[in-house]
Structures are given as C-alpha cells and as structure tokens.
Amino acid sequence: MDREPWNQTSTKSGSPNCAIGYLELCVLETLQRQKCPYGFQLLQLFEAAGLTANAGTLYPLLTRMHNNGWLDSTWQTPEDGGHPKRFYSLSKTGKKMLPAMLDTQAKQQQVLKQLGSIR
Numbered sequence: 001m002d003r004e005p006w007n008q009t010s011t012k013s014g015s016p017n018c019a020i021g022y023l024e025l026c027v028l029e030t031l032q033r034q035k036c037p038y039g040f041q042l043l044q045l046f047e048a049a050g051l052t053a054n055a056g057t058l059y060p061l062l063t064r065m066h067n068n069g070w071l072d073s074t075w076q077t078p079e080d081g082g083h084p085k086r087f088y089s090l091s092k093t094g095k096k097m098l099p100a101m102l103d104t105q106a107k108q109q110q111v112l113k114q115l116g117s118i119r
Contacts, residue, residue: 023053023061025105028070028090028098036074036087062088070094 030037030045037045039059046053065071072091077084090098 020057020061022105023057024065024070025098025101026051027058027062027065027088028094028101031071031088031090031094032098036089038085038087040085042088062086065094068093070097
C-alpha cells in the first residue's frame with residue numbers, strides 16, 4: 001500500500017504519526033490563508049485557534065516541509081536591525097498537496113463520526 005509522504009508511519013513504533021500529519025495539514029492550511037508568516041507567528045496563530053504546538057516541534061517540521069519542497073521561504077532582517085526571520089509560503093507542491101490532505105482529513109472525521117454512532 002502506497003502512503004503519501006505526509007501520512008508516513010513512525011519508524012520507531014510503526015504506529016501512525018497522526019499528530020505530525022495533522023500539524024503539517026494545519027501549517028499548509030494556515031499558509032494558504034495567511035501571507036508569509038514566520039515560525040513564531042504560526043505558533044501564535046495555532047494557539048489562538050486552540051491548537052497546542054511548541055517551537056521544538058514546529059521548527060523542525062517547517063524545515064522538513066521546506067526540504068521536501070512543500071514550502072518556500074525567504075529570510076528577512078527587520079529594518080530596526082533585529083534578528084533575521086524566515087518567512088514561509090506554500091510552494092507549488094504544497095498547493096497541490098493541500099486538497100488531498102483536506103480530503104483525507106474529512107474522510108477520517110467521517111470514520112470517527114460513524115464509529116461514534118455504533119452501539
């Protein structure tokens with residue numbers, strides 16, 4: 001059975017890495033709607049939406065998604081001379097993946113709903 005790269009199983013336990021896959025979906029969906037946020041802004045947006053994520057999870061995930069070609073990024077240094085920030089946007093690949101990931105998420109939600117109605 002072929003797996004999408006965003007739906008891989010954990011190499012240590014063999015169990016689905018659902019939390020990371022869901023966070024990847026949230027990153028892509030947010031970048032679809034927001035103009036080029038940087039990592040800390042993504043954390044703030046997630047927190048405001050009720051999604052708990054931490055920098056130790058998000059930043060490696062963003063790097064992996066960028067290395068996989070799902071995200072584009074640019075480094076910008078603030079005019080006041082602060083630390084450079086890496087701003088993210090969806091790549092062409094990320095834009096193509098998002099609908100399939102949303103479809104998979106909808107199917108998973110439907111399964112949960114059906115399981116919840118079993119008596």
